[in-house]
Amino acid sequence: MSAMPRVVVVLGLTLGLSATAVGQGPSSPTRVLVETLAAERFGGREAGSTGEALAADYLAGELARLGARPLPGRDTMLAPFEFTAGNRDAGTRLTLGDRTFTAPDHLLALSFSDDATVSGDVVFAGYGIVVPDSQDFGYDSYAGLDVEGKLVVVLRYYPEDADRDTRAILARYSGLRYKAMAARQRGATGLLVVTGPRSPNAGTTVPMTFDTALAGSGIAAASVNGEVAAALFAGGRSLEEVQQELDSGNPHVAGFPLAGVTVALAPRVARVTATARNVLAYLPATSDVSGVDRPWVALGAHYDHLGLGERGTSLATGDDAGRPHLGADDNASGTAAVLAVTEAVARMPERRRHVLVALWSAEEIGLIGSKTFLDGGTVPPDSIAAYLNFDMVGRMQDNRLAVQATGTSPDWASLLERANVPAGFDLTLQADPYQPTDVQNFAQASVPSLNFTTGAHLDYHRPSDTADKINYVDLDRVAAFAATLAVRLANLDEAPVYVRVEETAGTTSRDGLRVFTGTVPDYTSEAEGLRLSGVIGGGPAEQAGLRQGDVIVEIDGQSITNIYDYTYALELLTIGEPVAVVFQRDGARQTVTLTPEARR
Amino acid sequence: MQQIHNVLAVAAVLIATAAPVAAQGAGPGEGAFLDRVRRLTIEGRRAGEGYWSPDGRQLVFQSEREPGNPFYQIYLMDLTTGDVARVSPGLGKTTCSFIQPGTGNILFGSTHHDPRSEALQAEELAFRESGQERRYSWDYDPEMELWVWRSADGTLQRLTHARGYDAEASYSPDGRWIVFTSTRQAYDRALTEKERAQLELDPSHFGEIYIMPADGSAEPHRLTDVPGYDGGPFFSPDGTRIIWRRFDEAGLIADIWTMDLDGGDPRQLTDFGAMSWAPYIHPSGEYVIFASNKLGFENFELFLVDIDGTREPVRVTYSDGFDGLPVPSPDGARLAWTTNRGGGREGQIYLAEWNHAHALAALEAAPARRAAAGSEDRP
Numbered sequence: 018m019s020a021m022p023r024v025v026v027v028l029g030l031t032l033g034l035s036a037t038a039v040g041q042g043p044s045s046p047t048r049v050l051v052e053t054l055a056a057e058r059f060g061g062r063e064a065g066s067t068g069e070a071l072a073a074d075y076l077a078g079e080l081a082r083l084g085a086r087p088l089p090g091r092d093t094m095l096a097p098f099e100f101t102a103g104n105r106d107a108g109t110r111l112t113l114g115d116r117t118f119t120a121p122d123h124l125l126a127l128s129f130s131d132d133a134t135v136s137g138d139v140v141f142a143g144y145g146i147v148v149p150d151s152q153d154f155g156y157d158s159y160a161g162l163d164v165e166g167k168l169v170v171v172l173r174y175y176p177e178d179a180d181r182d183t184r185a186i187l188a189r190y191s192g193l194r195y196k197a198m199a200a201r202q203r204g205a206t207g208l209l210v211v212t213g214p215r216s217p218n219a220g221t222t223v224p225m226t227f228d229t230a231l232a233g234s235g236i237a238a239a240s241v242n243g244e245v246a247a248a249l250f251a252g253g254r255s256l257e258e259v260q261q262e263l264d265s266g267n268p269h270v271a272g273f274p275l276a277g278v279t280v281a282l283a284p285r286v287a288r289v290t291a292t293a294r295n296v297l298a299y300l301p302a303t304s305d306v307s308g309v310d311r312p313w314v315a316l317g318a319h320y321d322h323l324g325l326g327e328r329g330t331s332l333a334t335g336d337d338a339g340r341p342h343l344g345a346d347d348n349a350s351g352t353a354a355v356l357a358v359t360e361a362v363a364r365m366p367e368r369r370r371h372v373l374v375a376l377w378s379a380e381e382i383g384l385i386g387s388k389t390f391l392d393g394g395t396v397p398p399d400s401i402a403a404y405l406n407f408d409m410v411g412r413m414q415d416n417r418l419a420v421q422a423t424g425t426s427p428d429w430a431s432l433l434e435r436a437n438v439p440a441g442f443d444l445t446l447q448a449d450p451y452q453p454t455d456v457q458n459f460a461q462a463s464v465p466s467l468n469f470t471t472g473a474h475l476d477y478h479r480p481s482d483t484a485d486k487i488n489y490v491d492l493d494r495v496a497a498f499a500a501t502l503a504v505r506l507a508n509l510d511e512a513p514v515y516v517r518v519e520e521t522a523g524t525t526s527r528d529g530l531r532v533f534t535g536t537v538p539d540y541t542s543e544a545e546g547l548r549l550s551g552v553i554g555g556g557p558a559e560q561a562g563l564r565q566g567d568v569i570v571e572i573d574g575q576s577i578t579n580i581y582d583y584t585y586a587l588e589l590l591t592i593g594e595p596v597a598v599v600f601q602r603d604g605a606r607q608t609v610t611l612t613p614e615a616r617r
Numbered sequence: 618m619q620q621i622h623n624v625l626a627v628a629a630v631l632i633a634t635a636a637p638v639a640a641q642g643a644g645p646g647e648g649a650f651l652d653r654v655r656r657l658t659i660e661g662r663r664a665g666e667g668y669w670s671p672d673g674r675q676l677v678f679q680s681e682r683e684p685g686n687p688f689y690q691i692y693l694m695d696l697t698t699g700d701v702a703r704v705s706p707g708l709g710k711t712t713c714s715f716i717q718p719g720t721g722n723i724l725f726g727s728t729h730h731d732p733r734s735e736a737l738q739a740e741e742l743a744f745r746e747s748g749q750e751r752r753y754s755w756d757y758d759p760e761m762e763l764w765v766w767r768s769a770d771g772t773l774q775r776l777t778h779a780r781g782y783d784a785e786a787s788y789s790p791d792g793r794w795i796v797f798t799s800t801r802q803a804y805d806r807a808l809t810e811k812e813r814a815q816l817e818l819d820p821s822h823f824g825e826i827y828i829m830p831a832d833g834s835a836e837p838h839r840l841t842d843v844p845g846y847d848g849g850p851f852f853s854p855d856g857t858r859i860i861w862r863r864f865d866e867a868g869l870i871a872d873i874w875t876m877d878l879d880g881g882d883p884r885q886l887t888d889f890g891a892m893s894w895a896p897y898i899h900p901s902g903e904y905v906i907f908a909s910n911k912l913g914f915e916n917f918e919l920f921l922v923d924i925d926g927t928r929e930p931v932r933v934t935y936s937d938g939f940d941g942l943p944v945p946s947p948d949g950a951r952l953a954w955t956t957n958r959g960g961g962r963e964g965q966i967y968l969a970e971w972n973h974a975h976a977l978a979a980l981e982a983a984p985a986r987r988a989a990a991g992s993e994d995r996p
Binding site: 439 | 658
């Protein structure tokens with residue numbers, strides 16, 4: 018599974034524990050595959066790495082052994098592609114009068130910045146937030162300011178002391194990309210972001226995030242530290258005083274030009290490209306596919322993982338940091354499931370459709386492998402009847418299996434009911450296809466899709482996600498269940514009907530979120546509320562007395578019915594300020610007090 | 618086979634405003650009785666009332682799962698393959714199915730012979746389309762008659778012809794008898810003014826239990842004669858008794874009763890002073906599983922009571938919302954029931970492994986039965 022920006026990363030898992038080996042299954046068909054892929058010699062299978070290339074070769078060999086072939090017109094199952102593997106500051110500079118500030122100590126380019134050199138007068142635009150007119154809530158940091166051809170200085174985040182309702186609205190428009198867009202649209206040539214003295218992480222620069230969007234933002238943008246900020250504000254009131262005025266959230270507190278301040282800004286972002294490989298194969302139909310409605314069925318799982326965890330979505334800490342992230346559950350388990358399904362499908366005497374078998378790379382850094390494939394046209398999406406994705410299916414607990422993206426076709430309910438009657442899983446159905454895994458790309462390409470997962474756990478995105486913790490008995494059951502579905506899909510007269518699911522509104526920007534509660538949400542639960550699959554040792558949730566299995570139904574007076582509500586409610590919390598958390602445990606409502614900490 | 622509609626509907630309205638809760642798998646406290654809890658039906662808006670074939674390989678149930686008809690139809694599920702096939706005609710309302718031992722024929726109540734069926738379907742769909750909310754009320758349609766789907770050739774045979782609601786039917790273990798609920802007594806005689814008002818307000822008040830030969834070859838014989846809705850009858854596993862639920866005259870309180878096949882020796886098993894209904898006797902013959910809202914008007918839970926009702930009932934489920942219509946498998950090792958624990962207002966059929974040994978132990982440990990306040994006055 019790729020980083021789950023809205024949730025897990027936000028909630029900030031920081032400690033690894035809990036190692037219960039379950040379901041030994043000595044004769045498990047998936048066990049050898051998981052143990053092989055999650056071995057040290059593949060080094061955590063980072064996209065573009067030697068370990069990933071070795072894993073791809075191994076998987077191509079396994080597929081060939083099962084009787085799968087390279088796609089029509091190809092002589093190899095390996096499908097290499099170029100991708101942006103990361104970015105770093107390559108020497109951003111800012112000149113202010115006779116002083117020159119340099120990266121990385123004083124400032125850092127924002128990852129989406131254009132490489133440009135801009136200079137001019139500087140205007141302070143408060144928090145740099147513009148709430149669209151459509152929101153019927155007047156807030157425009159640029160009101161009355163002329164920033165055309167100038168550089169803009171804005172504060173990071175949103176007003177600290179605003180009441181909750183105001184923060185709820187402003188937070189939505191406080192992402193740095195959004196602030197950059199607002200500045201550019203008003204004619205600014207550059208953007209400088211300051212983390213104010215009254216905010217968390219005061220005076221620090223914004224770490225460069227990995228950003229796969231190749232298109233620039235049309236503006237030169239950098240974050241600066243407290244020293245640079247002090248130099249910018251040296252001629253007038255202190256930044257702290259200015260911020261305090263703004264922090265009430267009063268929309269009438271205006272920004273102002275920084276009199277006599279002229280700067281030159283030259284952000285430099287180095288984007289590193291690398292080559293990764295999808296492994297693509299197929300089992301040909303057993304009869305002529307001409308006349309068959311959408312003649313392909315696709316199975317897929319990503320096999321790449323985080324390598325040594327240096328790209329930012331690792332949650333490893335302490336001694337674990339820098340060790341190989343073996344990714345047994347994420348996603349050697351899904352890869353093994355795809356191979357097991359392939360084997361079962363290959364044994365069936367009849368297939369009216371071709372079965373595409375796709376093992377994706379570069380999923381962890383933005384679902385790039387599957388996107389590249391879908392854009393490439395080798396097998397056009399409109400010829401694919403259905404797509405089954407497997408991401409983290411090796412940690413089943415209590416017979417619970419989540420099936421996601423069911424909203425992509427009204428035909429899924431019937432197919433799933435029929436397959437699950439004999440399989441007997443406690444299924445959780447989630448309509449939403451906008452999951453942080455490759456299923457999202459297929460759903461957006463109008464392919465009826467499903468994702469299978471047994472959910473997140475405390476070893477998620479850590480070196481401790483190892484093969485000995487996989488529940489092989491149930492992993493094999495998941496593969497058998499999916500094989501039943503795959504065979505039916507391959508032989509259906511009419512392909513499932515596709516339905517587009519609208520993206521859930523109100524998703525929040527990552528950089529607006531900053532509290533740490535130490536909760537691990539349970540993705541396989543369809544409980545009304547947010548069920549916890551764990552709490553981080555020593556974190557605020559554990560200190561408050563919450564534990565695994567609790568279902569949070571209310572935080573600080575905000576009712577919680579799902580993970581989106583939860584994330585949204587967290588956004589509104591104030592670090593260090595205790596709030597009441599209402600939850601269900603053993604059928605009874607209880608209330609505890611939780612004090613959120615700052616996320617780093 | 619039970620009228621779940623009335624009860625579910627009231628519950629549903631209240632659930633919608635109740636606090637959100639954990640609603641997944643086995644709730645706390647259930648684990649001792651229920652293992653591997655899972656949702657069996659997935660397709661469609663709602664499903665319920667699952668009854669097993671005698672060999673435990675099939676389940677017949679009602680579900681709303683096809684476009685064009687907003688009412689329940691009857692479906693047969695093969696538990697080995699997962700295949701599901703509709704056995705009712707698809708038209709009109711149906712309810713309360715049951716598989717005949719020996720033949721595999723399927724008995725159910727249906728209104729498809731009513732020429733107004735299509736119009737009524739369209740009317741209900743239009744009502745839904747309008748976005749209005751209604752407190753669902755099952756109408757005890759006097760057109761409802763008992764029909765049999767013949768497994769041999771898929772043809773339908775009509776068993777009852779009297780005006781009045783004929784439904785909630787089940788077979789005896791040897792397949793030779795049918796026991797069912799009917800309101801026919803309200804249609805075959807002159808009603809007093811008060812009775813006419815009652816029929817208008819709540820026709821279920823006239824529901825009584827009847828027995829007849831499975832082939833419909835003789836007139837039904839009436840077994841109950843107490844004002845208030847008697848319904849939901851089933852035979853005991855040895856075929857010697859009938860279990861059903863009896864509402865009080867006001868239609869608010871219901872309790873579980875058993876009687877002989879001729880209506881003799883009626884015995885009251887429960888006395889919660891609440892709505893206790895949907896009883897089914899475990900194949901061991903030792904105890905009854907039923908649903909009651911004792912713990913909250915909108916919160917139906919499953920309970921057990923010993924077959925003679927000598928002890929206090931024992932609670933089985935612990936999930937807010939609706940748990941009802943429990944039916945143990947013929948081998949007594951599994952339980953199918955209807956619940957909305959998966960979310961939303963509508964029920965679906967769930968399945969679990971049933972811990973019979975624990976049930977016996979829990980009943981053994983239960984205290985002697987207490988009478989509910991004021992219950993001495995009731996029959």
